[in-house]
Amino acid sequence: MKRLKLLVLQVLVMIVCLGIWHVVTVYPLFGETKTIQFFFSTPLQVLGRTFKQLTGSEIYYHLGITLTETVLAFVIGSAAGILFGFTFARNDLLAAVFDPYIKAANALPRVVLAPIFALWFGLGIWSKVALGFTLVFFIVFFNVYQGVREVSPTVLANARMLGMNGRQLFRHVYWPSALTWMFSSLHTSVGFALVGAVVGEYLGSSAGLGYKIHEAESVFDVTGVFAGMLILAIFVIAIDALVTMVEKRLLVWRPGQSSTTT
């Protein structure tokens, strides 16, 4: 009952927003509708265009490109983040020496790197992967670093008393602890991988969702821009749902993640 009520309210918000948009753009309340529609399009047009694109085949090529870039940026960024996170967490001197540089690099707005990456890696997918990498890497790096550092000293002492050697400690204690922290930021890092891909495409490419939006924008096709954004939103929600599923499976042992507690 409560869920139904919530759902009704959520749908209501959408209807009201779309309704206002529709009324303002279709009826001449604030001037000529043609001018207003040039700037704002109309919800029906956007929905129509989105539907047309989703039933066509061209958009899936672009979605495929964006998805490839996102996955590559996430996988490579996570792998590097895990590797460096572990190395730095287990080596105090290294961490101390590189600390200011890592902070500086992380503070840099990554968008400014996009033109340089385009120069270095060309206009294909790799310049987008590079941009996504710089975003994902730091999130994973900091979380893995924290995860290794924050291993409970009691759990660690206990594992050592059980006779575990370095390799076994890594497998049974450090690794799962670091992964926990990494998974807790999974939504953020996957989201940023996608941001890197789309922003990179937007700034210079010949394929992908970002490219589609940019293409529509360059010919003042507002309907096309909104339709591209809507498809992007659907895409993001789908990926996020997938991540939630993965997270639920991997973190069953965590309090609050499971309903089998008695």
Add this chain to the structure above:
Amino acid sequence: MPVAVKLGGLDITFHIEGGQRYKAVTGIDLSVAAGEFVSVVGPTGCGKSTLLNAAAGLLTPSAGKVEIFGKPLSGLNGRAGYLFQADALMPWKTALQNVAVALEPMGVPAAEANEQARGWLARVGLRAFVDRYPHMLSGGQRKRVALAQMLIRNPEILLMDEPFGPLDAQTRQIMGNLLLDLWSKDRKALIFVTHDLEEAIALSDRVVVMSAGPAAGIVADYKVPLPRPRDIAEIRLEKAFHEIHRDIWASLRVEVQKAYAMGEGKELVEDSTP
């Protein structure tokens, strides 16, 4: 009976931040024979856990020696099992995995380790809970898993640091009886640190009293000549128990009052985790 653990002239000093030093324990002489159940009692902050950590090899003493079955200890004590006060189970492993993993360093194949772990979990009364993660278990159940995890390796020396401290009174009694039951099957040397004198007497063959810290030492050593097998709840009602309790409490009370008089701030270094 051979001597399982021998601490001789043990000094342990901690370096606190800011260049300060804190002498936790000094001049500790303690021998525990194989098959002997020895409890160490003392006021909070007296360095009971420090003593245990030295016997486990988790701490290196500043002076003195630690001998395990006649051999000087260097590094971790591989012949000892340790039961911690705080939760020490790996939260990302089920009860079964937590117990089975204890056999991995000994090179036992996974299938056999699982089989043995099931047996041990059944012995501590958790047959139905093997697939639970630690957060799905109660405090007492988690201690049972930790007990199984320690015992499955069949260590020759058992070290326990206020293991039942966080549990409620009823659970403590049940756990105490379970411990005695398991221990009496193959009597290992056992050092049991606690602040609960009644628990110490009910369980042990010997009770060692430590003085208030800093620079705590051993002030008294009592034999507990109560017959075994014992029931923790019932033995407290016996006359002999009361007499022993009165004797030990006489010396323990002095130390507790000293510690109390020194007030706060001295718990700075008392921490069960090394």
